[in-house]
Amino acid sequence: MDMLEVRGHCLVVHLPEELDHHRTEEIRREIDRIVSSRPVEEVEFDFSRTAFMDSAGIGMLIGRYKIMKALNGGIRLSHMNRQIQRILSLSGVLKYMKLEREDAV
Numbered sequence: 699m700d701m702l703e704v705r706g707h708c709l710v711v712h713l714p715e716e717l718d719h720h721r722t723e724e725i726r727r728e729i730d731r732i733v734s735s736r737p738v739e740e741v742e743f744d745f746s747r748t749a750f751m752d753s754a755g756i757g758m759l760i761g762r763y764k765i766m767k768a769l770n771g772g773i774r775l776s777h778m779n780r781q782i783q784r785i786l787s788l789s790g791v792l793k794y795m796k797l798e799r800e801d802a803v
Contacts (some may be wrong), residue, residue: 703758704738709733709738710741710744711742716748716751717758718751738766739771740772743775744776745778745779746777749779749781758777758789759791761784774795775792775798776797
């Protein structure tokens with residue numbers, strides 16, 4: 699999957715324009731495969747291309763957060779627009795995951 703990039707011990711996930719049920723299943727499988735096969739300390743979700751996200755996207759983030767927490771790792775969110783940031787804030791996700799504010803679009 700070309701949207702995944704490993705940088706040292708960080709897995710960067712370049713999310714698609716639409717983060718819906720169909721896309722999250724594919725992304726979830728690939729993230730889990732990589733995290734289980736190599737030492738990943740942090741997963742960064744890059745929202746720079748994302749314009750739409752539904753509850754499946756929130757669920758994917760929470761699920762990956764739980765996995766990384768169990769592995770003593772972390773999640774970072776970057777490059778999100780105000781709409782995505784608002785969705786994540788209202789859902790409570792931002793209470794648990796680092797938001798790179800200086801990168802927000």
